[in-house]
Amino acid sequence: MKFTDGYWKLLPGVTLLRPQSVDEVVDDAGRLVVYAPTAPILTRGDTLNRPLVTVSFDAPMDDVVGVRIEHHQGRRDPGPHFEVSRAPGDSKVVLPLVEGEHGASLTSGRLAARVATDGGWRVDFVADGRVLTSSTDRSVGVVTTPDGAHHVREQLTIGVGEHLYGLGERFGALVKNGQSVDIWNEDGGTASDQAYKNVPFYLSDAGYGVFVAHPERVSFEVGTEVVSRTQFSVVGETLQYYVIYGATPKEILSRYTALTGRPARVPAWSFGLWLSTSFTTDYDEGTVTSFIDGMAEREIPLSVFHFDCFWMRQFHWCDFVWDPATFPDPEGMLARLRAKGLRISAWINPYVAQRSHLFAEGCEKGYLVLTPAGDVWQWDMWQAGMALVDFTNPDAKAWYLAQLKGLLDQGVDCFKTDFGERIPTDVVWHDGSDPQRMHNYYAHLYNEAVFELLQAERGEGEAVLFARSATAGGQQFPVHWGGDCESTYASMAESLRGGLSLALSGFGYWSHDIGGFEGTPDPAVFKRWTAFGLLSSHSRLHASDSYRVPWAFDDEAVDVARTFTRLKMSLMPYLARVAGEAHGQGVPMMRPMMLEFPGDRGTAGVDTQYMLGDALLVAPVFSTEGDVEYYVPEGRWTNLLDGRAVSGPRWVAERHGFDSLPLLVRPGTVLPVGARTDRPDYAWADGVTLRLFELPDGHDSTTTVPSETGEPTTFRTRREGRRVTVTSDDARAPWAVQVGDRVVRAEGAGSVELPV
Incomplete structure (x- = not known):
């Protein structure tokens, strides 16, 4: 949110209080606490009628400094809060910095926050002898807007040539400089500035990341309020953020995910090809079987079959009851499909339609979210009379999960946890949570509940979701897919940008709808997208109102699907190791070029290609003719598909058939290639x-x-x-x-x- 009219003036009706001096610094049991009046204090009388800003610094773990800016501290805090791990290590408070110098510092591992105690307000975040970023005399602000709302803001400096990334799954340019971003989950597709997965964390290629630990709306002005600063603000009287140091971007992500949670390990079978019924298409067991048998007849390995929404009766979502007219024998059907070597995924969401038999039970037992008047909150979007399960109520959570356990007992293996973004704010939660904070955080509770059930029922390492919504910490409950995209090259590219942005926000795995969700792609788009999709961490054929079996397009599409599915299966010895890095270190499987080559400025803004792990460069082709331009870092690289060598650093222009794309192996690589191409779990x-x-x-x-x-x-x-x-x-x-x-x-x- 912007508060100023240009650099010097405030917007009409806006008032702003800023720290003008430091009255006192205190070592409070390892915390550095700074009391900063909003005007210089020259006499005792200057302390009267004078607001005070309290800024405290702590060290939750090495190389991380927590900063808390507070105006009035007596406000009720109903939660929820992001879970932040604490593992205090080598930290200390120093008063003063050195003899004769006015200042104080808190050191956390290699990172220090240095506070000037003489002159204007200034905090430098310093590591390895250099200033990473600073809060200056015009940075911290306690703001009141014309509507009477209170805000707290911070502005951290951006250096010359510095690039910022992250802020969740964003479909615009990978580099966030010059963008205004609101952290607020929306069901807005992939073609706008809205996003399903908003994460209040950004990563800088200058050696640091910033995590703003607020589940509610956080407004970021990345070089747009002041071009040399990143501003972030929240409504209220308190702002909490963390500065995270890392010598490399990978190290920053590793530290950030240590703070907010590492991606779970996912089962090997999940890396195979997933095939869906699609959304509104007509299907029954015969249709499903014909798809599965058709894949086998064409020698396209298939690992998971997904039943989308209409496995349940219309107007009944979600009652978790198979439509008896279409699937009269669900247990038998699932057994027959599993006998073909498949895993089964079922679509769910956290809503209960009024026609569902669960609606009356949920109302009676208080399991559904209420309005302030005490009524069940409902609307008619998505499903008629739709209500929302209250996951802050332990009994409601257990009730919901009991329905899912019934499906697991029938033979379902995993769930597509759809939706979770359309969460109202004019409601009352069972545990008294702040409705503004619950809007984004609901997705976390929803996916966490389902993931924990799968872990309990299927075992550690066997749980996997296909989730659409998330916020900070949601990387713990993989996998996430990119949401509703169109069936075009432009949408294919925006989907990739969203995935790369999510990767720089702590998420280790990512997928998307091969061929696009909305509409039906022409065969060329489908074939280009298939190669890209099968060189992503997870691969799914899914759409809205048309099938995505390859033979629905042309014979060549079948060949392309077979070629790249088998290629991915052969790469499992390599991909399994890369997946282990996502789980153990928080480094994503699909990596923006700058993550793997931070010293190469040529990679800074590249968002049409990526590294799959540390050794494979993938450049999807976004044209029917096969023309593609991609950047090759230093060294002599080898195309895995045809053995041709390409040397960098430079941009390369090539033309590829549908059975090919730039898939380069990094020089100095020992690449393990598996002996099987028919399945991922061998x-x-x-x-x-x-x-x-x-x-x-x-x-x-x-x-x-x-x-x-x-x-x-x-x-x-x-x-x-x-x-x-x-x-x-x-x-x-x-x-x-x-x-x-x-x-x-x-x-x-x-x-x-x-x-x-």
Whole structure:
């Protein structure tokens, strides 16, 4: 929200109080507390009728500084709050900084907040001898707007050449400089500035991130109120934020996800191809079986089948009852589908239509959200007489999950947790939560509840969702998909931008509707999108009113789907390791170029390509003709599909057929490729081939191939001169090494030596 008219003047009717001096600094049990009057204090009389701003600094974990700006501290705080982990480490408060200098500091690991205590207000956030960002004399503000609302704002400086990223899944430019963003979940598709997944966290390529720990609406002015500052503001009397230091963007994300929660481990089968009934299409068991058998007949591996909304009766969503006219034998049907080796996903949402048999029960027992008058909140959008389950009520949560458990007992494996964005603010929550804060936070409670049920019923590492809405911390409950996009190249590109922006907001996995959701793509769009979708972390064929089976387009679409599905299955030894990094370190599987190459300024604004893990560069093709331009970082890269070499740093223009795209292997890579192409969940080390790409003389690396059920298998690769040696002490199955076209095979533990 903007408060000024240009740089010098406030907007009409706006008043602003700013810290003008520091009255006192206090070491409060490891917290640095600063009392800052809103005018210089020259005499005792200046303290009368004078507002005071209290700013406190603490260290929840190393390399993180928490900042709390407060005006009036007596306001009731009903919650909810983001869960922030605390693991205090090496921190200290120093008063003064050095002998003869006016100032104070709080140090957290390598990061310090240095507060000037003489002259105007200034706080520098310093790490490794340099200032990362600062709060200056015009930054902190306690604001009153013409409607009488109180706000607290902060403005942190943006350096020359600095780029900011994140703020959730945003479909505009990847670099957020020059954008105004409101953190407020909306069901707005992928073609506007609204988003399903709003996250009040941004990452800077200057070595820091900022997390504004407010579930309610947070307004960001990224170089738009003042072009050299990022402003963020909330309604109320308090603003809490955290500055996070990292020597690299990956390190910042790792620290941020340590603070707000790491992505869970997802099952191996979830990396296979998901096929949906689509939304409003006509289907029954015969249709479903024909789709599944059609995929098998065409040798396109399929891992998950998804039943979208109309598995339930119209006007009954959600009652969790299979439509008896269409699916008279759901248990038998699910058993028959599972016998084909498939997992089953079912669509759900957190709403209860008035016609549902659960509506009266929810009303009677107080499980539905109420209006201030005590009525059940309802409207007719989406479903007639729709009400909303109150997840702040433990009994309501248990009631809702009991319905889902019934589906799991029938044979469903996972859920598409749709919606969760249209959350009213003129309501009363069971636990007294602030309705403004619950608007975004509801998605967190909803997905958390369903994910925890799946973990309890299916086991750790077997839970997976297909979720649309989220906010900070929602990365703990994967997977998330990009929402309702159109079936065009432009929408394909905006979907990618949304996924890359989400990746820089702490989310480790991401998917999208292959071919687009709204409308029916022409065959060219479908084929280009298929290659992109099967080189994403998770891959789903889904749409609104048309089927997405490849043969609905043309024969070549079938070939493309088969080629890229099988390619992805063969890459599982590599992808499983990359997924482990998302879970263990908070580094996403799909990575914007700047995340993997922070020292290359050529990657700063690139948002039409990405790294899949650390070793594979993917550049989707956004044209029917196959023309594509992509950026290649330094080194000699190799196209995995045809073996052609491309050297960088430079932009490259190429033309690709539908069966191809730029898929480059990073120089110095040992890429493990699996022996199977028919499914994602297999023994990845059994028959694995280690493909070597442009290893420099002196190369010495360890490649780990994970296992779902046992210990990983490790291989050590060393190059000396013109020879390379690969050794494994724990291989228990055949494996091979490939350089160019030459392949050397081994059995179990031992070594392979070959020329390069």
